[in-house]
Amino acid sequence: MKATAVAPANIAFIKYWGKTDEELRLPLNDSLSMNLSGSYTTTTVEFSPAFTADDTRLVDGEFSQREILRVGDALDEIRAKAGIRLHARVYTKNSFPKGAGAAASASGFAALTVAAFAAAGCKLSQKELTIFARLGSGSACRSIPDGFVLWEKGTTSDDSFAYSLCPHTHWDIRDILVIVDSRMKKVSTTDGMKTVSTSPLLAARLKAIPARMEGIKQALAQKDFARLGEIAEEDCLDMHRVMQTQAPPLQYWNDSTRMIMDAVKTWRKAGLPVYFTVDAGSNVHVLCEGRDEGHVLEKVRALAGIESVILNKPAPGAHRIDNHLF
Ligand code: PMV
DSSP states (O other): OOOEEEEEEEEEOOOOEEEEEETTTEEOOOOOOOEEEEEEEEEEEEETTEEEESSEETTOOOHHHHHHHHHHHHHHHHHHHHOOOOEEEEEESSSSSSTTSSSSSHHHHHHHHHHHHTTTOOOHHHHHHHHHHHOOOOGGGOOOOOEEEEEEEEEEGOOOEEEEOOGGGGGGGEEEESSSSOOOSOOHHHHHTTTGGOHHHHHHHHHHHHHHHHHHHHHHHHHHHHHHHHHHHHHHHHHHHHHSSSSSSSOOOOOOHHHHHHHHHHHHHTOOEEEEOOOSSSOOEEEEGGGHHHHHHHHHHHSTTTEEEEOBBBBBOEEEESSOOO
């Protein structure tokens, strides 16, 4: 009763910020993302009658008590569905800094869901797996299907799920993740979203999203990079304006974030097709097409104040592998 899975983080072009149901993690709006090849989590889960308690560990790091409890809750959901009562050993390894807006919770809960159901001997459809991953962390549902993924908000737990719009092989684009601060963010997305309705800009955001979603879907189908980039950037800025006008205001950017966003705009004015998006953190995802990778990397690496750079291509969704972590 042991299995290992790898799951990618994902970057949303149309972002999820705010829920209609806290417990079930039902989102206020549909969202759309791309899986990231260079930012992933590997998780091994084993259930055994020999274990007297759950043992959850982050290899090369440490989970907080809150994170261990969240994994415990997810394990309880999975055990209930699989009809088992055994304790679990869960080892997890990230390829990138945890908690810095690089979506470790998305890849983490996607890998946990796929590994734990496999270890429990329970075969679920991909749709069901996305629903269980969502209960752990909303955006985790988007890390299960292949490539470019849509999460339909739904109205109940059973119809809030994610599916692939295009496989990762569809379009050779890049997400160059520029890390400017690898520490844990101060306000988690779970806490930050709780006060979203205090923003006077939320209603306008929710109204604007369906047209953006149509635009991104068309851009994907036609491989229209400028359209995709423009909409992704607009939606990112819109989400951050909502965050910044919540009570209390949430400010995830720092000076380096703003400097990189300005640099991207300057490069674009000079003719380079490059765009940015930022999640709930200070790190910047710089988007470009594969043919411009070398040029953009060179410019990004020359910027002052950056800690590291992670190069991502579109990636497959969560899947099992044979090499266990223990
Ligand atoms: O699912 P969570 O709690 O990791 O929230 C993700 C929220 C954003 O990253 C800010 C946006 C998104 O859609 O990924």
